[in-house]
Amino acid sequence: MRLSIFRYDPERDAKPYMQAFEVTLQPTDRMLLDVILRIKDEQDDSLTLRKSCWEGVCGSDAMNINGRNGLACVTPLQGLNQPVILRPLPAMPVIRDLVVDMTQFFEQYHSIRPYVLNDEAAPQKERLQSPEDRAKLDGLYECILCACCTTQCPSFWWNPERFVGPAGLLQAYRFIIDSRDTARRERLDDLNDAYRLFRCRTIMNCTEVCPRGLAPSRAIEKIRLMLAGRS
Amino acid sequence: MRMGVSGLPAWLVQRASAVYMLVFIVYLIAHFGFDPPDSFGSWRAWIAGPAVSLATGVFFCALLAHVWVGMRDVILDYVRPMAARPPALAVLAASLLILGAWLARILLRSQG
Numbered sequence: 001m002r003l004s005i006f007r008y009d010p011e012r013d014a015k016p017y018m019q020a021f022e023v024t025l026q027p028t029d030r031m032l033l034d035v036i037l038r039i040k041d042e043q044d045d046s047l048t049l050r051k052s053c054w055e056g057v058c059g060s061d062a063m064n065i066n067g068r069n070g071l072a073c074v075t076p077l078q079g080l081n082q083p084v085i086l087r088p089l090p091a092m093p094v095i096r097d098l099v100v101d102m103t104q105f106f107e108q109y110h111s112i113r114p115y116v117l118n119d120e121a122a123p124q125k126e127r128l129q130s131p132e133d134r135a136k137l138d139g140l141y142e143c144i145l146c147a148c149c150t151t152q153c154p155s156f157w158w159n160p161e162r163f164v165g166p167a168g169l170l171q172a173y174r175f176i177i178d179s180r181d182t183a184r185r186e187r188l189d190d191l192n193d194a195y196r197l198f199r200c201r202t203i204m205n206c207t208e209v210c211p212r213g214l215a216p217s218r219a220i221e222k223i224r225l226m227l228a229g230r231s
Numbered sequence: 232m233r234m235g236v237s238g239l240p241a242w243l244v245q246r247a248s249a250v251y252m253l254v255f256i257v258y259l260i261a262h263f264g265f266d267p268p269d270s271f272g273s274w275r276a277w278i279a280g281p282a283v284s285l286a287t288g289v290f291f292c293a294l295l296a297h298v299w300v301g302m303r304d305v306i307l308d309y310v311r312p313m314a315a316r317p318p319a320l321a322v323l324a325a326s327l328l329i330l331g332a333w334l335a336r337i338l339l340r341s342q343g
Contacts, residue, residue: 155308158308158309159308192238192239193238194241194307197238198238198241198242199304199308201304224242227238227239228242231239
């Protein structure tokens with residue numbers, strides 16, 4: 001299998017470059033991450049990437065694979081066009097090779113206050129939730145914050161410092177719709193300006209690339225409809 | 232940063248204007264498809280009718296509002312220096328106002 005991988009070590013390289021690799025696949029190689037780690041083990045141990053769980057749960061090996069963001073650990077080798085072109089997530093500062101600085105992504109995520117806000121007296125035990133209200137969180141809470149959606153979004157590319165981005169807005173809706181949260185009005189007010197929510201143009205790259213099969217664009221539309229409904 | 236319509240109002244204006252324009256264009260296609268005017272005189276008589284004239288005026292208002300929101304978005308995205316944005320928005324607003332005045336003049340003259 002032929003691969004072309006983005007390389008950049010700011011301490012050594014004047015500018016980034018693409019490096020070609022050729023790997024002989026073994027019967028145990030099923031996913032793209034297997035091949036990348038084979039390169040790292042057998043050809044170039046300086047190749048740098050994040051990885052952890054190997055099963056699409058931690059979200060750390062998100063990268064741009066043949067122009068489309070995805071998780072290397074759950075991307076089957078079968079069907080990949082060659083050479084497989086691997087780049088770091090778009091529009092993020094590169095730390096080294098396939099590792100990007102996620103600071104801005106997590107700043108936007110934290111800006112939506114991703115936790116239940118409740119100013120009522122704390123109950124003796126937990127805050128109960130009906131099965132129907134709990135079901136409203138399905139398709140939202142499963143986000144692993146891999147940033148595949150946000151970094152595939154042109155609106156985020158243009159305004160990363162102001163537009164919350166699909167992952168942050170999916171989580172914003174997750175807490176807006178949570179029956180235990182009492183800050184719905186404040187959360188909606190926080191999103192109602194020209195940038196934080198309404199930079200979204202419904203391009204839907206986010207929903208297209210989400211490795212978990214979630215639909216941030218649908219959550220964004222629901223927030224907009226909630227804003228329209230209350231005005 | 233808020234400039235003119237922003238956030239929800241802009242989004243609602245864009246969608247409402249798009250729906251109106253879509254309905255009006257479908258009406259135009261149906262009208263000219265099934266009952267096309269046979270002369271310039273009948274075309275003028277049709278456009279001078281109060282209902283058609285009003286609907287056409289609303290169509291162009293919707294078009295100008297739609298263009299304003301869309302182009303404002305483009306300026307916010309692509310005109311990065313903050314100092315350049317007010318002049319760019321002013322040029323856009325002036326252009327749309329001139330176009331609107333020109334359209335109003337044409338529609339009013341069609342009444343006579």
